[in-house]
Amino acid sequence: MLKIWGRTNSTNVKKVLWAAEETGVAYENIAAGGAFGIVSNPEYRAKNPNGLVPTLEDGDLVLWESNTIVRYIAAKYGDSRLFIADAGQRAQAERWMDWATSSLALPFRDVFWNVVRLTPDKQDHAAKEKGLQTCCKLFAMVDETLALQPYLSGEQFGIGDIPVGCFAYAWFEMAIDRPDLPHLKNWYEQLKTRPAYQKAVMIPLT
Template sequence: MLQILGKTSSINVRKVLWTCAELGLSFEQEDWGSGFRSTDAAEFRALNPNAMVPVIRDGDFVLWESNSIIRYLAGRYRGEWLYPADPHERARCDQWIDWQASELNRSWSYAFLALARHSAAHQDRRQIESSSANWTKHMAMVEGQLECTGAFIAGQAFSLADIPIALSVNRWLDTPLQHADFPAVAGYMAGLAGREGYRDYCRNGTP
């Protein structure tokens, strides 16, 4: 049985949970992270020296880093429809997965911690405004891409890239800030509503 270590409120854990839903994979989940068992515990660090969730155990195989995990699961469990084998299609998918982790994540960090998590260490008004503006700029890139495809983030078919991107859009929508009018983004999220993984792990009230 596939084991997933990490709390459901983590956006990175939810990437893995949603991927499992798309692939029809059964799993056991253990809650680790803030509010649950500490990831600084020796037994967790033995699995992931970075002390971050998620971690998976697939038999004797252990893997951490959410984007590496979702790629592994798609490759291991016949998910070619989700993560295409064609080099061009896979590269487009990877492009958006990596952009979400490297650029989009950084754009929201300060504003999200201030406005959604109410962190006392993140209450500088100028930095909140700067981060919010940067976040909106990156969301405009998502809007532009969805206008181009008229469907999903990497093209005409749902792919692995839509999981981290939709989770990020959900985080943006659920954070109390001024939201620009992005009709393609709104239509995209409405179109995903029929997917079980989306209902269970994206629009589930957990930013």
């Protein structure tokens, strides 16, 4: 059985839990990080020297970095639909995974923390507005792609949809002003029909 270390309200942990649910592999989720602590303990740092979540244990194999873990779970426990057998098609899907981390995550964090996690007296409204403007532009890029294909992974759902899909849940459920991006919205509505998405991602925002 897999062990997935990390608190379930972490976007990066949600990616891994969603991937595991899609494959049907048995796993144990061990709460760690944030209010749960653990990540500073020497035993945990021996598994993940970053002191972050998630961390995956599969027998003797230990992995950290959420996108890497998603790729691994999909490759080992998923099918060709989730992992995508063709190398070129898989690379086109995987770029969205890396884009979510390199381009979307930081401005999204400024929005999320100032809308959901910080008390009003600690919110940075300038950072929130700047992050919101950037996220609107970035999600417009996603919308343009989804105008041409049903999923970020191509014609079928795959690993390329998982990271951005985790951000999309908070994007649509936060009390913010969003531009009308119909293709993004339709894609999100499709994700919401997936039992694995409902279980791993669609939990209260905290």
